[in-house]
Amino acid sequence: MSDQRGLDFRDLYLLLEAASHNLENNVETVNALNVFPVPDGDTGTNMQLTLKATLEELEQRKPSSMKEFTEAVVKGSLLGARGNSGVILSQLFRGLCRSLDGKEKVLPPDLATAFQEAVKAAYQAVMKPVEGTILTVAREASLAASQAQDLDWGAFFRRVEEAARVALSNTPNLLPVLKEAGVVDAGGQGLLFLIEGARAQITGEVLEKRAKAAEAQTQKEESLEFRYDLQFLIRGQNLKRDKIEEELKPLGDSLLVVGSEDLLKVHIHVNDPFKVLEKVAYHGFLDKLTLEDMQQQYEEFKRSTPPKQTEGIGLVAVCYGPGFEEIFSSLGASEIIKGGQSMNPSCGEILDAINSIPHEEVIILPNNSNVIGTALQAKALAKKKIGVVPTRNLPQGISACLAFQPRKPFSENLQTMEKAIQSVLCGEVTYAVREGSLNGISFQTGELIGLVNEELVAVGNDPNEVCSKLVEKMLEQLPEATVLTLYRGEEILEDDAQEVVDEILNNHPGLEVDLLYGGQPFYYYVISLE
Amino acid sequence: MGQEIGKVFLTREALAKIAGIACTECYGVVGMAKKTPGELIGALLGRENVTQGVQVKINPDGVHLTLFVILLYGIRISEVIENIREQVKYRISSMTHFDNFTLDVVVCHVRDMNSQE
Missing domain, CATH: 1.25.40.340 (DhaL domain)
Incomplete structure (x- = not known):
């Protein structure tokens, strides 16, 4: 021993x-x-x-x-x-x-x-x-x-x-x-x-x-019968195509031997590529050898395509701005409909989106209070099983998306998603298209306004200034909140947005603040607080 | 469950039993507790009365099951719960072809086998 x-x-x-x-x-x-x-x-x-x-x-x-x-x-x-x-x-x-x-x-x-x-x-x-x-x-x-x-x-x-x-x-x-x-x-x-x-x-x-x-x-379908895809050329004189084919046949499948007496191209699927080379080596000189691992390719293919499954539930989200589109896709939305404030998608567009995905059960996130009605219309007309989670704004939509689990039952998903959107506060910084006054705050055309869940709470001239005011108001409404996410619009530069983030962090050191690119038009900032 | 030749009825007791047995076979479950999550269990329920650890509510839109479980200390609870839900769901739907139910799991207690409680 x-x-x-x-x-x-x-x-x-x-x-x-x-x-x-x-x-x-x-x-x-x-x-x-x-x-x-x-x-x-x-x-x-x-x-x-x-x-x-x-x-x-x-x-x-x-x-x-x-x-x-x-x-x-x-x-x-x-x-x-x-x-x-x-x-x-x-x-x-x-x-x-x-x-x-x-x-x-x-x-x-x-x-x-x-x-x-x-x-x-x-x-x-x-x-x-x-x-x-x-x-x-x-x-x-x-x-x-x-x-x-x-x-x-x-x-x-x-x-x-x-x-x-x-x-x-x-x-x-x-x-x-x-x-x-x-x-x-x-x-x-x-x-x-x-x-x-x-x-x-x-x-x-x-x-x-x-x-x-x-x-x-x-x-069987889980693993391939032959792992490698092997291709090469044989150069030589008096190459005997039939003989080579005969020798290689028992080693794999998809065998192809083509060419002339002095140049043959061989293609074969095998598990042991060396054996193939051993067999052909004495016929001539080998050239342009390529070896591909098909198992690997198959696995990569499987890995790269999981969201396109037909089983499970499809998710259709309405949103605007390249940043938001990307966020929703990455969170598992199968289809994105472009739209939102002042460009509401039609019922037909929503139906097209529902039909374009293979899933039989589809959940729609309208992400705008004006789109909820259209989504419900689409639900009534669609032939598939449709659920609408009444998300009134993008932050609610993202919370719903985070709660989404495509392999869970439909009704359970609707429940958890509806629950998820209740704890989110949405803030938006945009500009006034006409003068007026709301909630005792008056504003001029073109002035910037800050809204919390569609209620006017702040007015100003600079997006960052309105944004900070807005955040204060939101925190008053939801003092127990711990996470704030700032989505900057297409007109806001990252450096400017970072200034607001720093300011918020300074005033509220306990808060976790994330800055993301939303790319939305009309809205300088969209803020989510939960 | 409508069938062409008549109807099949499932009692709460039967559902609770299937769910209870499936649940106690799950890895990580060391016991079932009596139905109320507030009052902490005196003793673990034996195998015969696992149904006491399962609440079956019949609502107009379906059946709602709640399992009151005791887990072992020191294992990843989220994964155990996920497995319980999968197993119980699978067992009920495969045995009864009834799947209009929702399922909650309440972890009443965790037991540490090494510190003698």
Whole structure:
């Protein structure tokens, strides 16, 4: 037992990194296994994000002792826990770290005890544990650990991994839904990848990324059959097109060999590009080789297009100004209708927007008191299921947007969004188009006016001056507010707006103030206070 | 639930039981508490009477369920709640094909298993 040495916190850090790395490489495999209880396919991602948060916490803290290391792992995994599997993982880490806490160096018996503590902590968190899940896999692995505690590190981890693998393959026998779907438990699979990663780090083995799910039958569309798109030219003499085609055929699909006797172009989808090159190398000289990772492209494509889903709820927002359009899009609005004060969209425009998105359920944010009526008209005429959240101004619209969760039920969304808009106060700085007096304040044509929820409260000649006055009035109305957001209009320069922000911050140091570009016409500033 | 050959009725008790069992199987839930969130629970409810931890209100526009749960201290509550809602919702709609309900979760208490309470 030559490598029976104690692991210090740096070694454990490396093990955790290796474990996380192996999971990351196999995230798609785990995701493809997710069938319980709803097929949302994100167990792998959830576990990986939990680990990522843990590693980030470690990176930030730069632990210099076992105590600091375990504290960082516990905190990072707790705060970063995502989804059910992430929560369980954080609980496993919690038990593990509690057990390792006081130690300087860890030997296999210590780690075996820590595994048991981890499992104990994880089981504590549930009244009625369901067997055939990540918990089962963790328990079996920890049992193997205690039986293997007298072995050296390599053998110890091999035993643990083996036990986890066996337990995982048994999960369908314990949990009927898994059997029905013909898969093993996703969380358990994730845990196995973690153990495997740690074991490989100990034994110095480099694990290759699995291109496909190897452990069980999985939904095909989640991973491509062939990973790489390979293209190249072969230069030579008397090249035999048919022969080359014959040789390459068994290696992949979408095979194309075209050209002449002295120049052939080859295109193929494969998993092992080297094998292809090996086969063709003796035919001639290779040139213009390109290799593309289609899996990566596919994943990037998936990542870049999630807002265009047809499932879930579509969100249509009415707003004006390039800044606001961007803000609403980034908050999940599927379609933007340009309009607002003095350019109200028509019922037809709203209907067009509703029909242009694929969603069957659509929520409309009118974002102007004059548009609410039109939106309700559109609701009556539309063939889809429509909800109108009566947002009277842009700040309310943004609050509603923030409360929007496209995968939640329609009625629940309407409720939470309507609730969200009640706590927002809206301030606007614009100019008077005619002289008059309101609320005992008189103003001249062209003078600047400040409105709180459409009530006149301030008059002046300089946008910044009116803006500060307005903010004071708003804070009087909503003294418990903590966040103020200032959206500057198209005519206001960023530096000028920053002056107002500084002034507000000076007078109200407790307030959080954000400055954003709204780009709206007619309104110098739009202010949101909540 | 209108069916062509007649009607199916679900009692509050049945709904509460399904929701209660699904909830107690969720990770992070160490118990259910009696219905009123104000009065703090004397003892954890056993599995047989989980229904006492579920409030079922029938409104004209649908059914409203409230689950009163006790969670373990030291886990991320937001994620646990999200999971409870998903699981309970899934369990009820898959078992009964009834989905016109809303669901609230009230965390009555968190328990720390290590400091002996």
